[in-house]
Amino acid sequence: MKLLLFGATGMVGSRIATEASARGHRVTAASRSGQSPIPGVTATAADAGDPARVAALAVGADAVASACVPPRDGSDPRGPFLALNQALAQGTREAGVARLLAVGGAGSLQVAPGQELSDQPGFPQAALPEALAHRDVLAFYRTLDDLDWTYVSPAAAITPGERTGRYRVGGDELLTDEHGNSRISAEDYAVAFVDELENHAHPRARISVAY
Structure with a gap:
């Protein structure tokens, strides 16, 4: 499978590139730096917010994926991050690629019916702008009826760790373990993420993954 991956040099993106490449997929790692996240992966400099550049790179790909994150420079990230994802979808569409996968956020996951994680009193205020930016992007994806998008939300805590190959898949709910913790490496x-890429099990849907 040929995958065009944006945000490939970040914590999550580099691991998606590693996992996909290890399974024999042909990964083009796109980032603003143009650096390869791992040896052997083709790298190119590109901005996911440039639909023409996205389209040019995506021609012939089986899927486009985004591990991009909202701006973290202290400005309001909601508008710029939404615009980036709109451009990414436009470029994917113009390239004739049907599938678009996105690394999502956990803040919009439900902890109870009608109650999202980011709305809870203990949610870190410093993380709220980014959570709201991800929520806006999910709402945008849900308006798309001409792309087979999948939005993959992680657990509340996602950090570098061990590859065990174990995880659970949910929907809009926050997944927790028997101790009430929500985490995944x-x-x-x-x-x-790469399992979803290969299996195409959740088209036009948000899924959540956690231990």
């Missing part, structure tokens, strides 16, 4: 998140 970035490595196992990448396993879940």
